[in-house]
Every structure is written in C-alpha cells, then in structure tokens.
Amino acid sequence: MRLEDFIREEDSIRLIERTREFARGFFEREGTHGFSHTERVFNLCLHIGREEGADLEVLALASLLHDIARPLESAGKVEDHAVEGAKIARRFLTSLGYPEEKVEAVAHAIEAHRFSRGPEPKTLEAKILSDADKLDAIGAIGIARVFMYSGENGRDIEASLRHFEEKIFKLKDLMYTETARRIAEERHVFTLEFIERIRREIEGEI
Incomplete structure (x- = not known):
C-alpha cells in the first residue's frame, strides 16, 4: 500500500x-x-x-x-x-x-x-493499535502465525488447536472500534472453518 x-x-x-x-x-x-x-x-x-x-x-x-x-x-x-x-x-x-x-x-x-495486561487504552489511536495487533492473530495470517510459533517451540498440532480455543477464538469480542469488529468477525469465521476442516482431517474423514 x-x-x-x-x-x-x-x-x-x-x-x-x-x-x-x-x-x-x-x-x-x-x-x-x-x-x-x-x-x-x-x-x-x-x-x-x-x-x-x-x-x-x-x-x-x-x-x-x-x-x-x-x-x-x-x-x-x-x-x-x-x-x-x-x-x-x-x-x-x-x-x-x-x-x-x-x-x-x-x-x-x-x-x-x-x-492481556494494562493499562487500558484511553485514546482512539491506542484503541486502534490494540485492535490491529489482535486482528493480526485472527484469520489466514493468524493461523499461519500460530503454526509458525508451534514450529519454533516444538508444539504439536493438538496443542496448537488448543491455543485457538483458549485465546484466538476470544479475540473478536475484545475489539474496541466498529471497523475492527467488522474485520474480526470475517476473520473469525474463516478461522473457525479452518479448525473444523483440520479436525475432520485429523479424524481421517475423506
């Protein structure tokens, strides 16, 4: 851009x-x-x-x-x-x-x-930065980053999937701005679809 x-x-x-x-x-x-x-x-x-x-x-x-x-x-x-x-x-x-x-x-x-820790963002700019940082953990990029981290730290696929449940799926509800909420919702749906697909493949579904 x-x-x-x-x-x-x-x-x-x-x-x-x-x-x-x-x-x-x-x-x-x-x-x-x-x-x-x-x-x-x-x-x-x-x-x-x-x-x-x-x-x-x-x-x-x-x-x-x-x-x-x-x-x-x-x-x-x-x-x-x-x-x-x-x-x-x-x-x-x-x-x-x-x-x-x-x-x-x-x-x-x-x-x-x-x-995950304070202080709470008080300005519009601080809220947007917090939103953008969280958005980079959701969607296609977010999925790639989770598995990059897993590779860097010797974490297996099941542990990676637990990370989605424990953290990534909660992020869409933590956005401050309306624009970020719209983006997060779309990325969240994509992430859910990916996790559903990978779990089917783990279970051997054709």
Missing part, C-alpha cells in the same frame, strides 16, 4: 519513513513477532484509522514502534516489551523534536497495546 494515499504532508511522510527504518533495526530475525508483523499492524492501523477518524501520524508512529522491545523481552532483558518500547519511543521521538503532547500519545498507545 502507498503511504501517500493516507498521509499527504511530506514532513509526516519523512518522519514515518525515518521511524520505520529505526524500528526495523530492532529485528535481527523474523518470526511470529518479526518486523513483518509490525508492517501488517501498520497497514491495518492506517486502514482502520482512516475509517475511524484517528490521528494517522500518531497511529503510524505508534504501530511502527509498538514491538521494538519485543526482541529484548524474548531475550529476557526486559520484563514488559510494551513498557520498554514506550520508553525507547519517547527518547527517539523527543530526539527528533517531535511535540511532547504527540510523543506521549504515541507512548500511551504502545504501553496499552497488549490485551
């Missing part, structure tokens, strides 16, 4: 592209939370944000930076990648002279993007 279709101001586009390159530098390898996940969340945020009337610049920056500390968490260097990511984002954006009010808006969205 073209960033220019969503954001017209050249200064904003340059800032977003600089932030993209900064964020990319935190990811040495791909995986379920690699930079490709960040790019998909970024794309979802812009589409949802345009529909919902959000500040697309703040949303773009928050989405690109939301998982920059995930590799540090995975390596056991920090306890919460959302909290640490917000700290890094504050330092980076402040160093570029970005307005303090907008820096805090970006940082709050990053801190609040995890659905």
